[in-house]
Amino acid sequence: MEEGAAEGVTQEEEFEPLILAICCNWCSYTGADLAGTSRLQYPHNIRIIRVMCSGMVHPNLVIDALSKGADGVLMCGCHPGDCHYLEGNLKAEKRADALFLMLEDLGIEPERYRLEWVSASEGQRFAELMKDFTDTIKSLGPSPYKMY
Amino acid sequence: MTDSVGAVMVVGGGIAGMQSSLDLADSGYRVYLVDKSPSIGGAMAQLDKTFPTNDCAMCIMAPKLVETGRHRNIDLITNSTIDKIEGKAGNFKVTVSKKSRFIDESKCTGCGICTQKCPVEVVDEYNKGLKVRKAIFVKYPQAVPLIFSIDKDYCIGCGNCERLCKAGAIVYSQEPETKVLEVGSIILSPGFDEFDLVQKRKEYGYGRFPNVVSSLELERMLSATGPFGGLVLRPSDGEVVKKIAFVQCVGSRDRSIGNPYCSSVCCMFAIKEAVIAQEHNPGLEATIFFMDMRAFGKEFDDYYVRAEKEHGIRFVKNNRISSIAEDPITNNLLVTFIDKGNLVSEVFDMVALAVGMTAPKDAKDLSEKLGVQLNPYDFCSTDILFSPLETSKPGIFVGGAFGAPKDIPDSVSEASGAAAKASSVIASERGKLVTVKEYPPEKEVSGEEPRIGVFICHCGINIGGVVDVPGVVEYAKTLPNVAYAENNLYTCSQDTQKKIREKIEENNLNRVIVASCTPRTHQPLFQNTCAEAGLNPYLFEMANIRDQCSWVHMHEPAKATQKAKDLVRMVVAKAGLLEPLTRVPIEVKPSGLVIGGGLSGITAAQELSKQGFEAFIVERENELGGLMKRVHYEMVGEKKDVQKKLKELIKNVNSDKKIHVFTNSTVKDISGYIGNFKTTIDQNGEEKEIEHGIVIVATGGMEHKPKEYLYGENDNVMTQLEFEGKLAKKKMDADTVVMIQCVGCRNDERPYCSRVCCTEAVKNALKVKEMNPATSVYVLFKDIRTYGFSEVFYEEAAKNGVKFIRYDDETKPKVADKKGLEVKIWEPFLGEEITIKPDVLVLSAATIPHPDNADLAQMLKVPLSKHKFFLEAHMKLRPVEFATEGIFLCGLAHSPKFFEECVSQASAAVSRAATILSKKTLEAEGMVSSIDEDICSGCGTCVVICPFNAIEKDENGIARVTEVLCKGCGTCAASCPEKAASIKQFTDEQLIAQVVAAVKEVN
């Protein structure tokens, strides 16, 4: 496409969070691709990291991300029952509970981590989720661990 | 059979021909792919986007083009036509003549310097005459093979190219060649031609009014590589088009010009063009004038509804426009059409004519030379019901649009189906004429410092139009370990593959990154390129800067560029830590499980058997046949007795030693993986275990039981299949029959089209008329969707007095029982409601997915579509397989379709499966778990948690991974308290590096 409308030049620096979306290869990453093929626009703040399954992500990775300066981490897996490896997503769900406890200890707001299910056909949902999560993080402000 | 030849000739290298070739070449046959044009790719190479997913045509086709171009077992014979054929099925001798390119094919590198200095400009037919090319040219930038040709009609012999060509490839005196090739079977996939707008539809002003364009010209305009970089501009004055009309059925559904059939694709094509044009020209008003909206394919109706509701495309139905006139001063176009009974005119900036498909121009010639018959419209004649892929001559098969106009997924599945048929003729010769793919020895890189090469794709303007690609390249060069970076117009093109190999060599690269589209589709292509350069394929990573960047931040170029840099930085960080991986070979069981014993399942099992593989059919009912048991006669072809044929088929299956039939059976459990599945079958409560290499899902569909129109309350209200049963028993004595279409579908509950019901209704209406011409038959419909050659029967039904009355959601028929059925319907031509008192009311009920689909999907871990049919890996190009390797689908399990389409798909599934079953061993994923024995404490968490039982404790109490069983899910890695387990290619270290790179402050 041609260069889009002039980008909004904001008076005061608006807080632009850095958000990591960790997506499983089989459904969520495909859903993210579908958002692209359908040209659904969502905030630029999202950086996607591809993993094979939401169940392969060690909680430490999330803690690492949030304690090293990411303002939010969104973990996306297949809907329950759809996991390419049977129940990886359910494991991720259990780990999320543990994660919230760890975040509490570190003084990180629990809203900075979210686990969501996105299927390969949910491009629209993926885009909406990205908007929603970005809004949440924007309202929380920068991560307490943000290093500038 | 001893003198059979293990080679197949494929005539025509469009998407169908490529698919046939790849299937055959991957399952052990030599393939000669003959194309009359200097490069393969066919019509799809000219498309911008494809419906209903809006996938970029070139993006999805490029990997196939490249794969076809470089496959060891495929010989591309371009610029060539068939001269003569001798012999018979199993052993043909085909004489092929090749026109001169005036270029030495073995020397041309495709660098293109010649074309830059060629002084002669020629109208470019690839761009539909909207652009010019040179007299020395390639058809399109991603052309395969990337070899230039000199157009001698225009060449002035200046000698510039010869002087400049460093490779010395120019041969002005090159002579045409002929060669004789021996093959066992032949597949015809020459595609289609466009209807001749200039000669045959003069009144629409095409060729006279500059702003009347064909739908394919518009497609070229929409393309990034087209004449206006993707904008839709008026040819008359270059102004941006603001208001466009699409006129449908030009050269189709029109007996006056000899094409009474429907071209099947134009409705969806027009909707897609309208949607994409609007995306490219914001604010564009688009109107589509059509007779019936034929959105009959999988999820097509959803697309149609979205176009109307979300994109505001205006649809003017039931309209063959009256005329197009031009204002000679403004070159605006005045379109006259009927609106609510009145003639009205409206002004448009541009009119796009939906140009129909015709048989290829050389169809007659081909038919004479090969001795295959054509149908009355010069398409290839096929014996439709039971063998839609066979021509009239044994050993010669047909795939794609040459059999009937059709879209890409149908062409692709037919092409695979034809490949199965072609290979079963010569199954005994499998593997005899092929060369095994050999890669150069792998370079040892483990000890070396990472030297990363980064290749960043413009993807035409898909990425380059938003992201500052050269800027990202410069940035990449500053990153640690990056030894080389460059940008490419299309990183996936064949010439870039060559370039990547060269750069690996020149710069001694030991890691490669491509920043382009999605690894889901393109990673294997690039990994293969790495392997060809002697790099372990796992030393490769991708950054997705298109689907997940430029396309989703289209209006924020600066932000998108920043993000692209970040994404590249992230994978560079990961790439530095990549390790070479080896793949473990796994054995393949040469047999297949077919779930479902309807026509699709039966066909799949028979095809497997013909290919030399064992087949197990699991059928839940007590006999084979499925939905087909309820169909009695056919409208087309020889009006065969369907039941008689079905019985024959079942008999053959039951006596086939390679086919094992389990009736009254269900699949209780499936475990294992590609090549090695283990299944428990429950037969009447008794459990049986089988082992097999692949799975084909052919579970079929069902006829919906209507809830409306007094169905179940009045005995004279019945479904179309019930009615057919009565007709077959000659138990039909009615003066008046009313049929209502779209019962239970195209509504809020099931917003899809069941595809077959219009043709079924026409078939049964004709049967009623045949039995008693005095019977009045009314068909109440929303759109009549008798696509392809069925249109001719619709025409016949109308001629025989069947009355077709259109309704829409607001004017649905009202049915009451007033001591006899009474149907009230608004008659749009009379402009009033009429009352019909039918003796029989026939409901064309939806085809619905089987309710068991959900359970099976869960067992197989494969997805369902939103309408609960099975969802294939890719709607356009992988129609019969799932993303999970080794599992395939066909027939009604995929979506509603005709029996002949089921046969094509079932054969296609077998063809795809044969690419696996024909191998003794496959290589397992290298991306598996590994456990560091020095760290492992032997706690056993992973042993318990592994969903695939791939981990055991060894004699020392240390966890060990059985690599062939490991699927690489990483559950162990995420659960190991000592962090001893990790998944290769996704180790903690690598993921953390990626995260750290992401949060590192951007400069």
Ligand code: FES
């Ligand atoms: S594969 Fe998607 S969550 Fe497991």
